[in-house]
Amino acid sequence: MESPNALNHLAIIMDGNGRWAKERNFNRTEGHKEGANVVRDITKWCAKNHISYLSLYAFSTENWSRPKIEVDFLMKLLENYLIKEAKTYKEHNIRFKVIGDISDFSNKLKDLICNLEDSTSKNSSLTQILALNYGSRDEIARVFLKLKIPKNSTKQEVSKLIESNLDTFDIPDVDLLIRTGGEMRLSNFLLYQSAYAELYFSDTLFPDFTSDELENIIDIYKQRNRRFGAI
Ligand code: IPE
Ligand code: IPE
Ligand code: MG
Numbered sequence: 087m088e089s090p091n092a093l094n095h096l097a098i099i100m101d102g103n104g105r106w107a108k109e110r111n112f113n114r115t116e117g118h119k120e121g122a123n124v125v126r127d128i129t130k131w132c133a134k135n136h137i138s139y140l141s142l143y144a145f146s147t148e149n150w151s152r153p154k155i156e157v158d159f160l161m162k163l164l165e166n167y168l169i170k171e172a173k174t175y176k177e178h179n180i181r182f183k184v185i186g187d188i189s190d191f192s193n194k195l196k197d198l199i200c201n202l203e204d205s206t207s208k209n210s211s212l213t214q215i216l217a218l219n220y221g222s223r224d225e226i227a228r229v230f231l232k233l234k235i236p237k238n239s240t241k242q243e244v245s246k247l248i249e250s251n252l253d254t255f256d257i258p259d260v261d262l263l264i265r266t267g268g269e270m271r272l273s274n275f276l277l278y279q280s281a282y283a284e285l286y287f288s289d290t291l292f293p294d295f296t297s298d299e300l301e302n303i304i305d306i307y308k309q310r311n312r313r314f315g316a317i
Contacts, residue, residue, distance in 0.1 A: 095257065099265035100121060139215060147219055176206070215254075284312065
């Protein structure tokens, strides 16, 4: 039997918080709070199960178009999460990294992010990557702003230059991309990095997502036939 696929980089589009809350006649913010608890559980599970990289889509470049009250709540929730969970990263030897453009975030949030990135930079179990004000098109535009392409470069050289200037410059390509919440779209998440990712769409709303379901999805992934254009 062929050996099962390795899983180095898992990415999750955490969708369905609002609908989870609506089903219970709660405010949408309750769904986000519950989602944050799931983030903690899933992250710990990934660290324990030797997954090297876990990318989580937490706030997209398009999410600013939500009502201000929801955006403000999400920023506050993030602040509280980073303060409260600092100990989880330490205890479980998890490295924290943010992708996306956080330049317009509050100074308090930026400091919290930078401090946690610094204090966990040597941690060596899981790298948890939080996508904040992230969108692939924005990321690629930011690459172009940084890039200086030497004349007569080959396509391969330009590809290398692009990859080394993406937010994910030190992270391998996505192996498995899961979206919860039943929608079948990528919503501008890791488009370049997921060129050959295996996709899995779950109807489970993110606050109901469990490590048991994740384990089942990973088992399915391991049996997929990844061909990368070959036969
Ligand atoms: C995902 O859940 C979380 C964020 C985008 C911040 P949603 O808030 O999109 O939940 P639904 O899709 O409205 O149910
Ligand atoms: C994608 O969910 C963004 C995050 C999970 C952070 P959305 O709820 O924003 O996506 P659309 O609008 O349904 O495509
Ligand atoms: Mg949604």
